[in-house]
């Protein structure tokens with residue numbers, strides 16, 4: 335009995351070994367159905383990447399943190415020699431290209447396109463494999479997992495396929511393409527982990543757009559070139575982008591134009607405005623860290639298969655450019671990082687310069703107006719039988735409107751721990767005060783602001799209308815965070831901590847409690863005290879009398895008069911007119 339069972343076990347082992355070696359010899363079958371208007375679902379995508387990672391030594395699939403869906407965020411990497419350690423890859427002089435997909439899960443082109451491109455690379459098709467000699471490809475298969483688990487034919491209503499589309503928002507109903515800097519979702523916090531682990535040289539986030547109809551399948555949002563530090567912006571605008579547009583237009587049938595944001599909504603011929611991708615968006619986030627960043631936006635009215643194929647071609651052309659210019663890209667980024675570490679001024683707000691334009695070739699369709707059968711309103715129809723093309727103005731230069739002189743450091747009180755935690759997720763080095771200290775710093779008061787009554791991404795926006803600053807001694811405490819501005823992440827730090835930055839934590843409503851008043855006085859009990867104070871303070875009394883004689887409203891408002899005296903008292907910092915912005919600036 336014993337011998338027989340041993341023999342059976344050996345036989346079984348042998349079969350297993352044979353099976354394993356057989357499977358290792360046969361390339362994994364990866365089913366992709368975009369030509370049939372079908373996009374893979376979440377489980378199919380992850381299974382496909384698992385198969386590739388199991389079979390190819392130069393491929394690996396990692397779990398990198400959690401998402402709001404309760405499922406982990408995956409990162410797939412393709413690297414020659416199976417070296418998946420970013421530090422080691424960098425030491426070999428290789429560049430890293432990161433591709434993010436399905437952030438809006440109803441726009442899944444990149445999910446299928448990236449998988450297809452990974453298969454092409456690994457199967458050594460079309461002479462692509464040599465690109466891995468000096469570059470590593472990193473793919474986030476699905477970013478908005480909750481959205482992809484929620485598929486319906488009715489999401490992205492007027493988009494031409496695929497049959498089932500995921501939802502725009504994630505499991506927590508957040509739009510992840512507004513969450514890159516404030517990081518309320520687990521997705522974005524895990525994404526930050528991946529981004530700073532890889533420190534990609536090139537980053538592309540794949541989307542689909544609707545809006546007006548035209549002939550090109552691909553539209554592109556490159557990050558605003560002026561956001562990139564040092565010489566990067568020039569290289570981006572004058573070397574990289576022209577090659578990408580030229581090759582997409584000349585070597586593929588899809589065509590590529592800038593993403594359409596029109597100067598005049600009635601007529602595209604008046605010109606296209608470059609997209610101001612503030613850092614709430616993926617590409618704006620990437621450029622904070624001096625990464626050449628893009629959002630691809632295929633046109634929703636083109637068949638799904640064409641949109642996937644155009645995205646594959648864009649990824650290939652971008653990868654070829656990155657590999658062909660690898661040394662220059664790495665050099666430019668190093669220089670940009672050192673410029674960023676010495677940041678003196680930071681532009682937080684930009685406006686399009688409508689005085690300066692270039693020409694781009696636009697290929698459109700003539701339109702006609704007709705009366706809608708249902709609403710009887712006038713509706714525009716694009717006539718595909720009447721194509722036209724013309725050179726139209728493209729405005730892609732911006733003027734700084736909010737310029738900030740950077741401090742030496744910021745101090746974030748320990749009470750605002752969630753701010754510091756987000757800083758650390760973004761590669762920011764934080765020191766902590768070892769003892770309670772009175773520190774000479776710039777103190778900011780938010781004198782005037784509005785808070786939106788409607789919520790946006792679960793938060794009520796604060797718009798700062800007026801600030802007042804003064805230099806002075808302020809009490810800080812043991813454990814308060816000190817963030818020196820000598821870091822690669824400087825642009826993130828300034829964007830998030832400056833009161834007047836349009837994407838700051840303050841603007842996202844994360845300091846709103848600091849703007850509320852906590853102390854007051856008792857109306858009847860303060861009355862004799864206020865009288866006594868005025869009696870004893872000549873200067874204050876004179877100021878009060880001036881105010882009474884010059885301001886009728888004040889003269890008729892007893893409450894305002896009591897408040898006037900109350901505000902003159904030496905309150906602790908947090909109550910000096912309240913509205914003290916918690917973040918201190920060291921000059």
Ligand SMILES: [Zn+2]
Nearest residue numbers: 438441541542
């Ligand atoms: Zn999108």
